[in-house]
Amino acid sequence: MLRKLAIITCCLLNVLQLCAQDQPAIETNYDPMALFGPNFYPSGASITRAADGSPNTGYWQNKASYNLQVTLDDEKNQVTGTVTIRYQNNSPQVLPYLWLQLDQNLFNKNSRGQARMPADSRSRYGDSKSSFNGGYQLDNIKVNGQDASYIITDTRMQVRLAEALQSGGASISISMNFSFSIPQYGADRFGIQAAKNGAIYTIAQWYPRMCVYDDVLGWNTAPYLGPSEFYLEYGDFNCSITAPASHLVVASGELQNAAEVLTPLQLKRYQDAWQSDKTVAIRTAKEVLDPASRPTAITLTWKYKISNARDFAWASSKSFIWDAARINLPSGKTALATSAYPAESDGKDGWGRSTEYAKASIENYSKRWYEYPYPVATNVASNVGGMEYP
Numbered sequence: 001m002l003r004k005l006a007i008i009t010c011c012l013l014n015v016l017q018l019c020a021q022d023q024p025a026i027e028t029n030y031d032p033m034a035l036f037g038p039n040f041y042p043s044g045a046s047i048t049r050a051a052d053g054s055p056n057t058g059y060w061q062n063k064a065s066y067n068l069q070v071t072l073d074d075e076k077n078q079v080t081g082t083v084t085i086r087y088q089n090n091s092p093q094v095l096p097y098l099w100l101q102l103d104q105n106l107f108n109k110n111s112r113g114q115a116r117m118p119a120d121s122r123s124r125y126g127d128s129k130s131s132f133n134g135g136y137q138l139d140n141i142k143v144n145g146q147d148a149s150y151i152i153t154d155t156r157m158q159v160r161l162a163e164a165l166q167s168g169g170a171s172i173s174i175s176m177n178f179s180f181s182i183p184q185y186g187a188d189r190f191g192i193q194a195a196k197n198g199a200i201y202t203i204a205q206w207y208p209r210m211c212v213y214d215d216v217l218g219w220n221t222a223p224y225l226g227p228s229e230f231y232l233e234y235g236d237f238n239c240s241i242t243a244p245a246s247h248l249v250v251a252s253g254e255l256q257n258a259a260e261v262l263t264p265l266q267l268k269r270y271q272d273a274w275q276s277d278k279t280v281a282i283r284t285a286k287e288v289l290d291p292a293s294r295p296t297a298i299t300l301t302w303k304y305k306i307s308n309a310r311d312f313a314w315a316s317s318k319s320f321i322w323d324a325a326r327i328n329l330p331s332g333k334t335a336l337a338t339s340a341y342p343a344e345s346d347g348k349d350g351w352g353r354s355t356e357y358a359k360a361s362i363e364n365y366s367k368r369w370y371e372y373p374y375p376v377a378t379n380v381a382s383n384v385g386g387m388e389y390p
Helices: 002-022 103-107 264-273 351-368
Strands: 063-073 078-089 095-101 137-143 149-153 156-165 170-181 190-193 200-203 235-244 248-251 280-283 299-309 314-317 321-328 334-341 376-380
Touching: 095 170, 103 170, 137 156, 156 170, 235 248, 235 314, 248 299, 248 334, 248 376, 264 280, 264 321, 321 351, 334 351, 351 376
Parallel strands: 063 235, 334 376
Antiparallel strands: 063 078, 078 170, 095 156, 137 170, 149 156, 190 200, 200 314, 235 299, 248 314, 280 321, 321 334
């Protein structure tokens, strides 16, 4: 019996050897140590980074600030606007060119992100069966007021400077007009949610913005391929959003012109919410369909501002119920928790407690780890997969 087992084992080994000989050798540069390396900063300590990756004495970050004026067309499902970027080079390097992210180009049928999706898969942002074809329309691109020299490749733009941007805090202005059509599903980041009292527009990754230049990789120019994270410079945002007067608009940062875009009753409730530990209804479910719950106008422009932030997002709808409450921070400062959602999401078992949850979470986290740095925290009910923006 043992002799038979030995013969069978020997035959199996011979077969395996013959199979192995039939397989061609595969040449690869795959390095498992590089792929699964334990050190995020493999170069060790430097003047900019300590050995553990934390900032060292020579650490720097560049700064990108934005002025945005945009309009929402809820009949064509389009956003049009202008952006002016003030980019400050705090690095020790002179920069002969700049890189920008053009995330909206993902939604063009010919984008690299679309090509990577299997032809018949449900990609959420359009597949081979979809008629949607988006992406940016850009014009009047200027650097310091002069026509810019640039190259666009998919979701990235390189701007070539006539005069290099000097190091140590020198700044430059980049401006352009842009427009795009809004997809129903925007790669889990933004889109259009149908609601019985009016569609909800959640708008993120929507404006041309600077790529990061850092001391680890230089320009971070990975293309945007869809459901993935992203890396941005800090800066200040001033944004004016023009929408139909029937809409409520919520956005990153603090509303600057509440008296111009709210009714007198809503303004009082909004001001009361800043002083209230209990949720205050700024517009109730019963008021959503009441024309008197909005100022008489065709369009209104909402102005929002946020400082030292990486990004800016907003949402707009005539179906919004809107409520808010005060956030109490450990330093004694206060902020505002606010929620916007349709009637379908209302109720104590739904979004009716959203502001309560946001307030409690931020107060708790601020005590445990780090105080919330922004004046407002907003929750919005829509069809996005869920994402955090300042």
